Amino acid sequence: MEAVRDTSRSRGEAAQAGRAHISELPGFVTGDALASAVLTAAAPHRMAVYDQRVQRALETLGLTLTxxxxxxxxxxxxxxxxxxxxxxxxxxxxxxxxxxxLFWIGRK
Incomplete structure (x- = not known):
C-alpha cells in the first residue's frame, strides 16, 4: 500500500513497486488483472485496473502495451x-x- 501511495514516485514507478511487492503473495506471481485491482483499492486516487478489455482498447486506439x-x-x-x-x-x-x-471501449 505504501508503494502505490508514495507521491514522491511517478505513477508508473509507484505501480511497478507495488506490483513487485504484491507478486510475493500466492496467486499474484503472473497476470496483472487481480493485482491491479488490489493496488487500485489501496490507492484509488492514483492507480487503475488493468484487464483484457483495457488491453483491447489500447490496441484499438493504436497504443502499445506489451x-x-x-x-x-x-x-x-x-x-x-x-x-x-x-x-x-x-x-x-x-x-x-x-x-x-478503456474498459468500455474494449468490451466485446
Missing part, C-alpha cells in the same frame, strides 16, 4: 501521459476514470 515484465508499471506510465497531455478536456480526470473508459 506483455513483457513490468507491464503494470508501463500501463500506469501510459495513463499518466494521457492525463498530462489531455489538456482542458481532461481536467479533473483520474487514472481510474481513464481505465473505466
Amino acid at each position: 506483455k513483457a515484465s513490468g507491464r503494470y508499471g508501463r500501463y500506469m506510465h501510459l495513463l499518466d501521459q494521457l492525463l498530462t497531455h489531455s489538456g482542458p478536456l481532461g481536467n479533473g480526470w483520474t487514472a481510474r476514470d481513464i481505465d473505466t473508459a
Whole structure:
C-alpha cells in the first residue's frame, strides 16, 4: 500500500513497486488483472485496473502495451501521459476514470 501511495514516485514507478511487492503473495506471481485491482483499492486516487478489455482498447486506439515484465508499471506510465497531455478536456480526470473508459471501449 505504501508503494502505490508514495507521491514522491511517478505513477508508473509507484505501480511497478507495488506490483513487485504484491507478486510475493500466492496467486499474484503472473497476470496483472487481480493485482491491479488490489493496488487500485489501496490507492484509488492514483492507480487503475488493468484487464483484457483495457488491453483491447489500447490496441484499438493504436497504443502499445506489451506483455513483457513490468507491464503494470508501463500501463500506469501510459495513463499518466494521457492525463498530462489531455489538456482542458481532461481536467479533473483520474487514472481510474481513464481505465473505466478503456474498459468500455474494449468490451466485446
